[in-house]
Amino acid sequence: MIGFFIFLFGLIIGSFLNAALYRLEVGGSLVKERSRCPLCGHILKWYELLPVLSFLIQKRKCRSCGGKISFQYPLVELLTGFLFLSTFLYIWAGLSFQGIIDVVYIFTVLSFIILIFVFDLKHYIIPNIAVYSLITISFFYSLYFYSFSEILFYILAAFLASGFFLLLYVVSSGKWIGMGDVKYGVFMGFFLGWPKILIGLFIAYIVGALVGVMLMAFEKKNIKSEIPFGPFLIVGTLTAYFFGMDILSWYLNLAY
Ligand SMILES: [Zn+2]
Structure with missing residues (x-):
């Protein structure tokens, strides 16, 4: 039952993220302005703002002008719902101060991550406000909940990821990777820590290479085309977060 409410909550946050994405794209206030077609x-109206439902009931059309509503709206809502539900089931250890803080932390992180995922996919830019928020939140979370020696490993992971990206950025004069990815690397380290950061980076590059080869095979892109890297970093981040230790022990068993 609680799972159902978490999913519903995710849908609502997803709908809010769509509004935030729209505001990032066209400007204007997120809180003061009403949602428009x-x-x-x-x-x-309120009944045109129901996550997923309004999209289905209105058959993808605006009730006023009949124009087509983008699939982004229900997709972002469903993605947020499923991610909220699966992370909740993954981390929920019962009602306690730490338990509640953990859920609030991970839901906030997921919201910014989804925002970056969609925005980078559409515009090839990681919005500063989102990545700075992620760095701040993950830094203070580490500071509060981890011991000094643990924090050192998180800082090491942050330096490793962002330093590696910064190197790629400098070597390629910004062609292979953007400054937004370098900043995202700082968050990725603080969030995943050592050694999960290695898994995260590894997955990001593997998935990125696979998708790149597939796009070239279908001739959607050629070798010079730009592909945003943020979405792959995010796939790497979430895979490492959920399965990092499993992947690592599987790999170590394989190696020895
Ligand atoms: Zn309209």
Whole structure:
């Protein structure tokens, strides 16, 4: 039952993330301005703002102008719902101060991650506000909950990831990787720590290479085309977060 409410909560946050993405794209205040149809400017009523449902009931169309609503809206809502639910089931250890803080922390992190994922995919830019928020939140979380020697390993992981990206950035004069990825590396380290950061980077590069080869095979992109790296870093981050230790022990068993 609680799982259902967490999923529902994720859908609502997803709908809010769509609004935030729209504001990042066109400007204006997120809190003061009403949600509008991006095509005709018609102010949406409450029943046109129901996550996923309104999209299905209205058959992808704006009730005012009949224009097509982007699939981004229900997809982001569903993605947020599923990610919230699966992380909740993964970390929930019962009602306690630490338990509640952990859930709030991970839901906040996921929200910013989803924002970056979609924005980078569409515009090839990682928004500063999102990545700075992630760095700040993950840094203070580590500071509060980890011992001094543990924190050192988190800082090491942050330096490793961002330092590696910065090197790629400098060597390629920003062609292979963007400054946003370098900043994201700092968060990735603080969030995953050592040695999960290695798994995260490894997965990001493997998935990135596979998708790159597939896009070239289908001739959607050539070798010179730009592909945003942020979404792959995020896939790496989440895979390492959930399965990092399993992957590591599987690999070590294989190696020895
Ligand atoms: Zn419209």
